[in-house]
Amino acid sequence: MGDFNQAVILDSIRRSDEGLSRVELAASAGLAAQTVSNICRRLLDAELIVEAGKETSGPGKPRTILRLNPRGMYAVGLHIDPALTSYALVDAVGTVLVSVDEATDLISSPGDAVAAMGAKIRSIIAESGVDEQRIAGVGVATPGPVDAASGTVVDPPHMPGWTRVPLQEILRQTTGLPVVVDKDVTAAAVAELWAGSAASSTDFVFVYIGTGIGAGLVLNDEVVRGASGNVGEIGHIITDPAGPECDCGRRGCVKVTCMPETLVAQAREAGALAPADPKKPASLPDDVAALAQAAADGNPAARQILANSAQLMAGAVSVLTNLLDVARVVFGGPFWPQLAPTYLAQMPALLARLSVTTSVHSVDVVGTIVNSGEEAFGAACLVMEKTFSPKAAHLLLDSKL
Structure with missing residues (x-):
C-alpha cells in the first residue's frame, strides 16, 4: 500500500504542468494530509521531487509547490527495429538528453549484437556525465512476440535468427543496470500515456x-x-x-x-x-x-x-x-x-x-504526440512507468499469504 500511495503522489506531480502543493495532493489522491506529508518528505530526501517556490491563493499561509526533479532520476531507452536501432537517455521529466541511431546488426549473432548494444549504452552513459547512481534502468522495446517474464524476444518475423534471444539477461550483464523488456507497440502506448x-x-x-x-x-x-x-x-x-x-x-x-x-x-x-x-x-x-x-x-x-x-x-x-x-x-x-x-x-x-x-x-x-524518431523515448518510458505509475495490481495481496 505504501508503494502504491507513493506512486500515486509521484504520478500526480508528474502530470501537473505547474506542480502541486501538499494540500492539492491530499485532495487529488484522497489521502490523509499526514500520509502525503510523510511521502513527500521521503521523495524530497531521495531528491526525486523538489520544492519549487510558494503559491498564494486566498487567505492563509502560502503553499509550497512540489515538482519532479529532472536530475532526480534517469532512464535509458533502447528501441530495436529490423532496420534501425535507437538509443535515448531521458531525465525524470521526459527530456531526451542523448539520442543515437544506428543500423541494426542482423549479420552478427544475436547474442553478439545485443552485447554490442549494451556496450553502446555504457558509452552513452559515460559520455553524458550523468550520475550513474541516478539511472533507474534500461527499457528495451523490441518487435514481438516476447516472453515478458524472462525478457526474451521469441522469433520476430523480420529478424531471422533471433529465436529466443535473452535480451534482458545479456543487457543486464553488459550494462550492470536493471532491464525491462517489452514489445515496441506496448512501449509506444506507454510513451503516449507518459507524454500526455x-x-x-x-x-x-x-x-x-x-x-x-x-x-x-x-x-x-x-x-x-x-x-x-x-x-x-x-x-x-x-x-x-x-x-x-x-x-x-x-x-x-x-x-x-x-x-x-x-x-x-x-x-x-x-x-x-x-x-x-x-x-x-x-x-x-x-x-x-x-x-x-x-x-x-x-x-x-x-x-x-x-x-x-x-x-x-x-x-x-x-x-x-x-x-x-x-x-x-x-x-x-x-x-x-x-x-x-x-x-x-x-x-x-x-x-x-x-x-x-x-x-x-x-x-x-x-x-502520436511523441516526436517522430523518438521511439527510444518510448523504451525509456518503460522504466519511468515502472517507477512512477500506480497500478491497481500492486494492491492485491499475495495469494500465498
Missing part, C-alpha cells in the same frame, strides 16, 4: 506502424499487456478476403495488405516508384518516404495505393474499436509520418462509418 496530459483520454488503441504493424492498448489509464505480454498482435486480422495469401494460410491479412514493404512493392508494380537497384538498394524508410512524396506530388498511382491502405487499415482498426469500445485511436511508429496526411484525411470518416458506437460516441483519430 492529465486531461488526455484514458482509453485508447495505439496503432504502431513500423516494419511490422501492431497495436498497444490503454484502458482506465493503464497499459494492458495480456497474459504473456503480447497483446496487440493484429497482423492476421483479415482486411481483404480476396487479397494476397498470407503465411498463416488465409488471404488478405494486415500482414500482407498494409505493411510498408507491401505498399512499396505495389508502388513499384504500378510504376509509382522506380525499380529497385540491386547494386544500390534503397532502405525501406527511403522507399516509403519516396512513395509518400510521389503521392504528395500528385502521382495518381501513389495516391491510390495510400488511399487503399487507409481503407484496409480502417477495417482492421474498426475491429479493435468495436471490440474494446475505446474513444480514441492513436497512430504512430517509424513510418507514421509518411502515412499521416492520407490516414488523417480519410480515417475519421471511415471509422465513423464502421463503428457500431457512432450513435453513442465518436472515435477520435490522432497522430
Whole structure:
C-alpha cells in the first residue's frame, strides 16, 4: 500500500504542468494530509521531487509547490527495429538528453549484437556525465512476440535468427543496470500515456506502424499487456478476403495488405516508384518516404495505393474499436509520418462509418504526440512507468499469504 500511495503522489506531480502543493495532493489522491506529508518528505530526501517556490491563493499561509526533479532520476531507452536501432537517455521529466541511431546488426549473432548494444549504452552513459547512481534502468522495446517474464524476444518475423534471444539477461550483464523488456507497440502506448496530459483520454488503441504493424492498448489509464505480454498482435486480422495469401494460410491479412514493404512493392508494380537497384538498394524508410512524396506530388498511382491502405487499415482498426469500445485511436511508429496526411484525411470518416458506437460516441483519430524518431523515448518510458505509475495490481495481496 505504501508503494502504491507513493506512486500515486509521484504520478500526480508528474502530470501537473505547474506542480502541486501538499494540500492539492491530499485532495487529488484522497489521502490523509499526514500520509502525503510523510511521502513527500521521503521523495524530497531521495531528491526525486523538489520544492519549487510558494503559491498564494486566498487567505492563509502560502503553499509550497512540489515538482519532479529532472536530475532526480534517469532512464535509458533502447528501441530495436529490423532496420534501425535507437538509443535515448531521458531525465525524470521526459527530456531526451542523448539520442543515437544506428543500423541494426542482423549479420552478427544475436547474442553478439545485443552485447554490442549494451556496450553502446555504457558509452552513452559515460559520455553524458550523468550520475550513474541516478539511472533507474534500461527499457528495451523490441518487435514481438516476447516472453515478458524472462525478457526474451521469441522469433520476430523480420529478424531471422533471433529465436529466443535473452535480451534482458545479456543487457543486464553488459550494462550492470536493471532491464525491462517489452514489445515496441506496448512501449509506444506507454510513451503516449507518459507524454500526455492529465486531461488526455484514458482509453485508447495505439496503432504502431513500423516494419511490422501492431497495436498497444490503454484502458482506465493503464497499459494492458495480456497474459504473456503480447497483446496487440493484429497482423492476421483479415482486411481483404480476396487479397494476397498470407503465411498463416488465409488471404488478405494486415500482414500482407498494409505493411510498408507491401505498399512499396505495389508502388513499384504500378510504376509509382522506380525499380529497385540491386547494386544500390534503397532502405525501406527511403522507399516509403519516396512513395509518400510521389503521392504528395500528385502521382495518381501513389495516391491510390495510400488511399487503399487507409481503407484496409480502417477495417482492421474498426475491429479493435468495436471490440474494446475505446474513444480514441492513436497512430504512430517509424513510418507514421509518411502515412499521416492520407490516414488523417480519410480515417475519421471511415471509422465513423464502421463503428457500431457512432450513435453513442465518436472515435477520435490522432497522430502520436511523441516526436517522430523518438521511439527510444518510448523504451525509456518503460522504466519511468515502472517507477512512477500506480497500478491497481500492486494492491492485491499475495495469494500465498
